[in-house]
Amino acid sequence: MKSLNSFEPFIKQRPLPRHIGIIMDGNGRWAELRGLPRLEGHREGANRVREVTRCARRLGLEAVTLYAFSMQNWMRPWDEIEGLMALLSEYLLKERHEILDNQIKLNVIGELDRLPDEVREPLLELCEASASNKEMVLTLAVSYGSREELVFAARRLAQRVARGEMRPEEIDAKALEGELFTFGLPEVDMLVRTSGELRISNFLLWQSAYAELVFSSTLWPDFREPQFLDCLAEYQRRERRFGYTSAQLRSPST
Numbered sequence: 001m002k003s004l005n006s007f008e009p010f011i012k013q014r015p016l017p018r019h020i021g022i023i024m025d026g027n028g029r030w031a032e033l034r035g036l037p038r039l040e041g042h043r044e045g046a047n048r049v050r051e052v053t054r055c056a057r058r059l060g061l062e063a064v065t066l067y068a069f070s071m072q073n074w075m076r077p078w079d080e081i082e083g084l085m086a087l088l089s090e091y092l093l094k095e096r097h098e099i100l101d102n103q104i105k106l107n108v109i110g111e112l113d114r115l116p117d118e119v120r121e122p123l124l125e126l127c128e129a130s131a132s133n134k135e136m137v138l139t140l141a142v143s144y145g146s147r148e149e150l151v152f153a154a155r156r157l158a159q160r161v162a163r164g165e166m167r168p169e170e171i172d173a174k175a176l177e178g179e180l181f182t183f184g185l186p187e188v189d190m191l192v193r194t195s196g197e198l199r200i201s202n203f204l205l206w207q208s209a210y211a212e213l214v215f216s217s218t219l220w221p222d223f224r225e226p227q228f229l230d231c232l233a234e235y236q237r238r239e240r241r242f243g244y245t246s247a248q249l250r251s252p253s254t
Helices: 008-012 027-033 038-059 071-075 078-101 116-130 145-163 173-177 226-235 247-248
Strands: 021-024 061-069 105-110 137-145 188-193 212-215
Touching: 008 038, 008 226, 021 212, 027 038, 027 061, 038 071, 038 137, 038 226, 061 071, 071 078, 071 137, 078 105, 078 116, 078 212, 078 226, 105 116, 188 226, 212 226
Parallel strands: 021 061, 021 188, 061 137, 105 137, 188 212
Antiparallel strands: none
16 A cells, blocks of 8 residues: 555544445536446546555545445436446455455345345455454445435334334334444444535434535546545535534543
8 A cells, every 4th residue: 555645644543434435426417527438437436445444444434335326326327327236346456455455345235136246245255254354334325315324224113013023112223223234333424425416315314313525526536635634524524413412521520
């Protein structure tokens, strides 16, 4: 991995988010602005995944979750979907050694049954091969939607009640979290969206309840380490109160 640049030591001196979610938006627009097929924007965006993941690993972040393909993306033209699936397969092949050599645990969330076998099988195989890695969890949200995830979790809890395994009054936030795809990951501390769009598009709705939202005007294929570090610096400038007042946070007893 590359050596730390001059800005990274400053970032590391202040509290870092444990878990970052990133909505990687703007690939298609990046390509269209250059007169290229949309798929070329997604291809260039895959390079940014590598760059941002390396930076996060160097900084010692615990978890990064990337919105790679949403449930709503299945409505796109089929040739674009096929191209995206091919790029995902290519990414898994290219990044396998880097993921394993750098002790990164690969995780995947979403309705994976919808993925073609040539994508789902190597994806799950790499998740299994990296399962014991401890340095960072890289989660790919593929065929994922947060509303769909919450419906799935509610259905699982209803089934447990129907089987007599729990009572309705025992359903609480902890029980619901236990049925989410992200069970075991920390709550999202910072949610980043690129490309200038100001919405979170059905991504980690429950997990981001207290996340700091950071919006970047940079299209994802142009989102490099400096932009990522800028987002972290913005996070570090904010005061996270979680319902307390600023005075309470300054009090040693809080």
